[in-house]
Amino acid sequence: MDPQAARTPEEIARAIREEGARIEPWVIDRRRHFHRHPELSLEEVRTTADIAAELDALGIPYERPLPTGLVATLAGTAPDAYAPDGTPRRRILLRADIDGLPVTERTGEPYASEEEGRMHACGHDCHIAMLLGALRILAGMTDELHGEVRALFQASEENGRGAWMAIDAGVTEGVDGAFAMHIWSEVDAGTVSCEPGPRMASTDWFRIDVEGTSCHGAMPQRGADAIIAAAEIVNALQTVVSRDLDPFEPAVVTVGELHGGTARNVIAGSAYLTGTVRTYSEAVHDRMPALIERICTRTAEALGAEARLTEYTVAHHAVVNDPRASERARRAVERVLGPEAQGSYRGTMSGEDFSEILRAVPGALVFLGTRNPEIGATWAQHSCYYRIDESVLVKGSMLAAQYAADFLAE
Numbered sequence: 001m002d003p004q005a006a007r008t009p010e011e012i013a014r015a016i017r018e019e020g021a022r023i024e025p026w027v028i029d030r031r032r033h034f035h036r037h038p039e040l041s042l043e044e045v046r047t048t049a050d051i052a053a054e055l056d057a058l059g060i061p062y063e064r065p066l067p068t069g070l071v072a073t074l075a076g077t078a079p080d081a082y083a084p085d086g087t088p089r090r091r092i093l094l095r096a097d098i099d100g101l102p103v104t105e106r107t108g109e110p111y112a113s114e115e116e117g118r119m120h121a122c123g124h125d126c127h128i129a130m131l132l133g134a135l136r137i138l139a140g141m142t143d144e145l146h147g148e149v150r151a152l153f154q155a156s157e158e159n160g161r162g163a164w165m166a167i168d169a170g171v172t173e174g175v176d177g178a179f180a181m182h183i184w185s186e187v188d189a190g191t192v193s194c195e196p197g198p199r200m201a202s203t204d205w206f207r208i209d210v211e212g213t214s215c216h217g218a219m220p221q222r223g224a225d226a227i228i229a230a231a232e233i234v235n236a237l238q239t240v241v242s243r244d245l246d247p248f249e250p251a252v253v254t255v256g257e258l259h260g261g262t263a264r265n266v267i268a269g270s271a272y273l274t275g276t277v278r279t280y281s282e283a284v285h286d287r288m289p290a291l292i293e294r295i296c297t298r299t300a301e302a303l304g305a306e307a308r309l310t311e312y313t314v315a316h317h318a319v320v321n322d323p324r325a326s327e328r329a330r331r332a333v334e335r336v337l338g339p340e341a342q343g344s345y346r347g348t349m350s351g352e353d354f355s356e357i358l359r360a361v362p363g364a365l366v367f368l369g370t371r372n373p374e375i376g377a378t379w380a381q382h383s384c385y386y387r388i389d390e391s392v393l394v395k396g397s398m399l400a401a402q403y404a405a406d407f408l409a410e
Helices: 009-036 045-058 124-139 162-168 226-244 282-302 323-336 354-360 390-409
Strands: 070-075 091-097 148-154 177-188 197-211 251-260 270-279 306-316 319-321 348-351 363-371
Touching: 009 045, 009 124, 009 323, 009 390, 045 070, 045 124, 070 124, 091 124, 091 354, 091 390, 124 148, 124 177, 124 390, 148 162, 148 390, 162 354, 177 323, 177 354, 177 390, 197 226, 197 282, 197 363, 226 251, 226 270, 226 282, 226 306, 251 282, 270 282, 270 348, 282 306, 319 323, 319 354, 319 363, 323 363, 323 390, 354 363, 363 390
Parallel strands: 091 148, 091 177, 177 363, 197 348
Antiparallel strands: 070 148, 197 270, 197 306, 197 319, 251 270
């Protein structure tokens, strides 16, 4: 290709928009296909095979470094895309998660889940379709790619392990930047939030075991009730946020399970509770295990029981957008979708394991809005009624393509 014939950024954006308009029905159809067939974390066998079939049809090579999920490579053919030794001038990682949730769908959509008790209730079906759409757009303009696109279709996001596994498999090696999108029910359809800094919370899991003394239910004075101690611990844990932390530091401590007792007329001798912790700040994140342990041990002691923090697992850290990557994303939104597509969102205490990729490689995760009350697209992620405005899907494909082209051209 003659360097003098290279298209301007505006011409590239126009080409992306034109191709996006052409493939929009295909992107929507792909999303509906994946929506019909959700698979849980680490079980995405059919999903992986179907993605591979789409890549085969596009002529895009891929590898499977893990049992589920895959990594595709789209090589640019611009004159400076690769050094003589085969090293790409720059390499961008585009990522889409692919797993579903153990939710029974109740949307009534004609393309609703066909898998009993499973649903794409978080939008990962959309992420697959959008990334496939981005690759289809970019595959037709490789002469404008000054480097290499690595596309990660990542398994097991919902259990917080997939990104760790991908990193261990070498997916981030040789990568200069990373980009991902999450469709989001609290952002207006068609707008995109690209703010820098913390965007999604760290996610930790904990378990507390309580030991009391069982006795007859009619003789409570003879024992120490583990259920009472566990219940008081649930309440006391809320003071971690309200009294131990700076009010300007977002944090959530949620107990999702409390189990105890063996019979209705027996004072419980043991109980346990499990929950999750969400934080933005690394400093607050590091303090949480000690704070929780203090609360549980001393509360139980006051009631004649014992309690221990027996498990505390860091699922993943907070999603923190690199300022330069966020600005690049903002410019890409304006270039390919228009200034009216610039959105704003405060962020969320929900978690995302793309955070681990961002700890290895500078980049950004943006929120692509799908909220549209006119079509009932208002339900929160993970709801059995979750639905989206499908008109946003090809916009996600165009945005990812634009971001990749811009990044590789720098």
